[in-house]
Amino acid sequence: MKTRVLAIDDSRTIRNLLAACLEEAGFEYHSAVDGREGVDAYPDVAPDVVITDINMPNLDGFGVIEELRGEGINSKVPILVLTTESSADLKARARAAGATGWITKPFDDESLIFALKRVTGAVA
């Protein structure tokens, strides 16, 4: 079974980069273009790990984490946040919402896989 990743990002470029990297590494890649779509897609995709952007229309990354961890979905899967700046404040907020870890944009393939590995154990 491939490790299933749900990537939520409003930037097509980032989604493409994630898709290229993850698919090459053997992950099963799913994506959503904003927070709302990501949360809506979650039950169907049933991912093993979620990667979410913070700045997005409709529902931002914090909202995504809160909703996924919240009562309705009650997700226990790791959630990685994609951030541009590695500000401590932002990490703290994400973590308080229930994020598992973070990936600093721009990411390189190695660090992305490394991050996924640490939260899912998957080498895909």
Next chain:
Amino acid sequence: MTGSIMDTFFEECEELLEAMDAGLAAIEEGDQDPETVNAVFRAVHSIKGGAGAFGLDDLVAFAHNFETVFDDVRSNKLQLDEKLIQLLFRASDHLSDLVVCARDGGQIDEAHHTVLIAALAEYIDEEEEELVFEPMGMGAAFEPAPLAEVQQETSYDIRFHPLKEMFATGNEPYFLFQALADLGTLSVKLDDSELPGFDAMEDGESYLSWELTLVTGESRSSIEAVFEFVEGLCELSISSEGDDAAEADALAALNAAFGIPLAEDDAAVALPLEQPAPEPVEASAPAEVEAEEVPDSAEDAVVEKAAVAKKDAAKSSGPKPTLRVELDRVDRLINAVGELIINHSMLAQQIANLDASDTRDVETELEGFKNLARDIQEGVMAIRAQPVKPLFQRMARIVREASAATGKTAKLITIGEATEVDKTVIERLADPLTHILRNAVDHGIEAPENRAAAGKDKAGEIRLTAAHRSGSVCIEVKDDGAGLNRKKIRQIAIDKGLIPADAELSDSEIDNLLFMPGFSTAKEISNLSGRGVGLDVVKNAVTALGGRVSISSVPGEGSMFSIILPLTLAVMDGMVVSVAGHTMVVPITAIVETMRGNEDMINNLGSDGTLLSIRGSFVPICDVAGSLGLRTSTTNEPAGVYLLVETENGDRCALAVDDIHDQRQVVIKSLDGVCGNVPGVSAATILGDGKIAMILDPESIVTASSSAAVFDTDRRMNNAIAS
């Protein structure tokens, strides 16, 4: 692969830049909606994010400054005033330049770049300015050791005790250990000494600790990187044989602070970890239990929140769903539709040739076929059609820049942005429109003081309009400037030998001299619009699209450029004619009327031409066969049929052909790859009988056959008749 991702990045950039411009324009118009500001912020942010991925440092750095300022606007730390909005516009323009530079190569305007960064920096708090943008990787914690280095293996003792908070973040000790095991040889010892008796165990508490020994050639920071996500969520100590005294002290202090007992448990678990490590009871239990224990009121709150979220989602349901398709696929479809139309023609012809007594039923069905084919064709064309809005938005920038360069104030008003035009037309229209708009600001709009003197608003106004008009697209650029200086234009044309000194020209003819090759006012007016290229470039570009451009002007009130373009480039309505035994097609749009020829209509004009008299006025006759070199011109004999065509500057000419066969839709097949540019012929098509027919370009036939005479034929012939 990275290349194609980069391509989509630049595509996305264009969309984002458009969104950004649209947002800024809305903000300038007084749009207070926070979502508008957010949308602009996100656009800049996404450009930065993508640019970072490709190492486009200039772009990243500038976008970062831009974004920082916009973030302050977003959080109301900065008030948007006219000055800031103008700066943001300039920054947006520059960002778009940087994107183009990154894509196509080329030099950025360093001075401009520096000035803008400084201007933006003025709005940025020093504290924020210092915010470090990490160029690559996971942050400071993750620094893989250089491969070349010979790695000395070191043994690290790691003590790890997760706090209960860690389990709420989805981090699992087992995976962390697995990541550690990748670094070297790991042994894991579970310390369950803190585990109370079963009755004393509390849900959600964390009782387990681990002692790990890792023998690795990796640096300490690589080990720390593994624990990056759980920093602050666990008690962690890493010590090695080589640690100096200070570190050992620090460890002791740390242990003392957390009161960690040194467990002497020998229950070592050897790696590799084939099975998951003993699942800590805390790992899954707490959340579930909490869920059960949530009081009703909290549950209600959640339900309420979900309802609100749903409402929000409904409110922001956004634009219609779209599908991104490669242009190639659409073009293949267009090609197929073209073949379908040709196929229909062939079928119709076959049926007409059939020796059948009654073909009415078949013809009815065939008519249905034709209508369906037309529907499909229109549908496919609609796929290629795009609103002119993005193009018009770019033009706003041209006007801003031109205004800044000339010290004039000009405002662009766009009308009909939703008008849809073929994608290729939009792409190829950018250059001519840019030229016309620069021209309008530079030569059209007067200097502010002159405008004030003329009783006009100091700020000039340029209206850019797009509209559909009877099967074509009409784009107009109208300025409220001084209008054309006809005396000057005429003089320039005479000086440059474009017209004889004694030429008698109508106002409209003088205006349209601007489009003549070789007519460029560059040397005497500013360096902005007149970059050594005249408006003939505009004319050529528009003509290449099968369109026409003309100019009209009222002194003191302004000038207007009109561009008329066909809706589509792939199919057109044409009149099928025969010329010296060849079947040819003339675009319907060029034909004003058709008439049978008779001797009474022909008038000779000197030795070089003949005129056709139509209801008392005269138009020059141009023999198509003669001008294409198919036979020696015999213009004093009446031709079978005359097609009265109008050239783009309003001059008329009668094309002499032998006969008219049909009027039908033809599929345009480019000649570019086959035989290059043929004077008088714009393209080819395939007719119902499978034969290839040339599509004539009336404009170039007329020009080729009568060259300089085009301008004043009307007057010349009237003079000739009178004398």
